Amino acid sequence: MFLKKVITSTVALSMLAVSVLNTTTAVSADTVSDTQNAINTNKSETDKLLKDIASANADNIKLQEQISDNTEKIEKLKTDIDQSNEKINQLNGQIEGAKVEVEKRTEALKGQLVALQKKSGDTVSGNIYLDFVINSEDFSDLVSRTFAVNKLNKANKEALNDVKEAKDQYTALLNEQEKTKANLQSDKSELETKQNDLKSMKEKSDQQQADLNKKIEDNKATLVALQSQYEEAANTVKLAQDKANATAQVADAKKDDNKSNNNDNKATETKATPEATSSNAGSISQGDGSTHGIVAGNTYPWGQCTWYVKQVAPWAGNNWGNGGQWGSSAAAAGFRVDHSPAAGSIIVFLPGQSVGGQWTADGAYGHVAYVESVNGNSVTISQGGMGFSNPAGPNTQTISGAGSYIYIHR
Numbered sequence: 001m002f003l004k005k006v007i008t009s010t011v012a013l014s015m016l017a018v019s020v021l022n023t024t025t026a027v028s029a030d031t032v033s034d035t036q037n038a039i040n041t042n043k044s045e046t047d048k049l050l051k052d053i054a055s056a057n058a059d060n061i062k063l064q065e066q067i068s069d070n071t072e073k074i075e076k077l078k079t080d081i082d083q084s085n086e087k088i089n090q091l092n093g094q095i096e097g098a099k100v101e102v103e104k105r106t107e108a109l110k111g112q113l114v115a116l117q118k119k120s121g122d123t124v125s126g127n128i129y130l131d132f133v134i135n136s137e138d139f140s141d142l143v144s145r146t147f148a149v150n151k152l153n154k155a156n157k158e159a160l161n162d163v164k165e166a167k168d169q170y171t172a173l174l175n176e177q178e179k180t181k182a183n184l185q186s187d188k189s190e191l192e193t194k195q196n197d198l199k200s201m202k203e204k205s206d207q208q209q210a211d212l213n214k215k216i217e218d219n220k221a222t223l224v225a226l227q228s229q230y231e232e233a234a235n236t237v238k239l240a241q242d243k244a245n246a247t248a249q250v251a252d253a254k255k256d257d258n259k260s261n262n263n264d265n266k267a268t269e270t271k272a273t274p275e276a277t278s279s280n281a282g283s284i285s286q287g288d289g290s291t292h293g294i295v296a297g298n299t300y301p302w303g304q305c306t307w308y309v310k311q312v313a314p315w316a317g318n319n320w321g322n323g324g325q326w327g328s329s330a331a332a333a334g335f336r337v338d339h340s341p342a343a344g345s346i347i348v349f350l351p352g353q354s355v356g357g358q359w360t361a362d363g364a365y366g367h368v369a370y371v372e373s374v375n376g377n378s379v380t381i382s383q384g385g386m387g388f389s390n391p392a393g394p395n396t397q398t399i400s401g402a403g404s405y406i407y408i409h410r
Helices: 002-021 029-117 128-134 139-255 261-281 305-312 323-332
Strands: 336-338 346-349 367-375 378-383 395-400 406-409
Touching (some): 029 139, 029 323, 029 406, 139 323, 305 323, 305 367, 305 378, 323 346, 323 367, 323 406
Antiparallel strands (some): 336 406, 367 378
């Protein structure tokens, strides 16, 4: 709501400036001042929007990283579930085989017991098992025969028990594997729910960025109109001042008709002196008070980050303000401004913004640097400034989190 009010106020000031310019009365210095104030308000609001975009973009990057991380976890769980299903199928096969083996051994044992108890016509007792014992030749033979029968039965029973135990072990392993699979599926469901929430949040973040970019474009259009109106108003005022000065000079010339040529020459020299002084002052650096000459085409103070970037990127504007203001100034000048790093672009650090987590840009002025190269989510930059060992640059640095910063493209 606050942003809309500021933009509305700026537009209102713009309309006011147009109204003033279209009147038949002379344009006053107050109109120029009002328009300049509107421009400053617009730039301040654009700087705030760029800061909001940088913050929103950082959040968006984190969401994307979380989505990617979740996607890897979900794929890993899918693989684990597939492996669990393979183990379950294998155990089911082993259990089925054990069941068949139990049934075979049970039938064999039953068959043996039935055979031992089967009646026969030539037996003494009518029971093979009893005849097997009765027909013993002596006590030792009886013991031996009884031991053999018992051992045979015991062996069959132990074999049957072994198979049953194997079946029970397979069943226990199956139950454990079923629990593992259930846990994996539960984890997968939770991750999928979280993934949907993250995607929903990212969609909202994308929309937020789009809305902020729309406001930037609106501010840009307003700023362009204001700057055009400011130049027109300033030119009008200048023409009026020049006309007034010319009239005053004519009047002064008439008053001085009786003065000697020497006095006229002295007056001319006196008048020229301030101009010469003013011209010479322009060649002195504003950076550290030394006598570094300002390079042609670069009006920024020597030893400042803006001076260095203008040197290596001559296409940058001379009136873009402090480093943190370059994003909005460049956008108003028609340059592409976004969060996509590219070699040869200018990187902007807003006031108080962290520079790769290594140091912090000035809280009032911000910082700018030149992008030398890009490697994934890292950029190598060169920069100047009084805080470095070489104020005139280049001072190189590699920082991560490249998508969190603002870039100006030629």
